[in-house]
Amino acid sequence: TELFSPDTAAVKEWDVLVACRLVDRLKNLGVLGPLGRSFRVAVAGSGPDEARLRKRFPHVAWLGRIPHEELPRLFRASRVFMHTGRREILPRVITEALSCGVPVVAFAGPITPEAVPPGCGLLLPKRGYIGPIGDLLANEAARRTMGAAARAHAVARLSPAAVEGPVEEM
Secondary structure, three states: OOOOOOOOOOOOOEEEEEEOOOOHHHHOHHHHHHHHHHOOEEEEOOOOOHHHHHHHOOOOEEEEOOOHHHHHHHHHOEEEEEEOOOOOOOOHHHHHHHHOOOOEEEEEOOEOOOOOOOOOEEEEOOOOOHHHHHHHHHOHHHHHHHHHHHHHHHHHHHOHHHHHHHHHHO
C-alpha cells in the first residue's frame, strides 16, 4: 500500500488498463477487441501470445513488459483496471489496482466479491460488458467514489499492517 498508492494529480492516459501475462487461454484476451474499439485501452505485459495479439488488436496500446515497481504509474494513469483472467480467484494485480485507488472491473465467476468488493468496482457478465464499463467511464463521480472505496479496502484489509495481527496469531 506504500508503493501502490493513489496520485490524484496523475493524468489519465487510458480508459482501461489490462496488466497480465499474455497467454490467451488463461486470460481471455479476446475481450481486447471490443474494448479497444470502444475505449482507449493499454495492455502491460508480455508472453507467448504477444505478437499474435498485437497484430490482431492494433488499436490497443501495447506497453510490453513493465517492471513491477513501475506498475503503480500505469494504474494511476488509467480510469479503470480490467482483469480478464479465466481461472484466478484473487490475483495480486487486483490488489495492486485497488491499493492505487483504481476501480476494478472483472468477470463475475472466477473473480468473486471477496476479490472486488461491492463499491470498489464492477463484476461483469461474460456478455454485455461494454455497456457497464462505458457507463462507469462516463461517470467520474462514481469512479472517484469507487476509487476511494478501493483504497480504503486495500488499507483496511490488504496492507501489511492489516494482516500482521492475524499472521502473528497463526
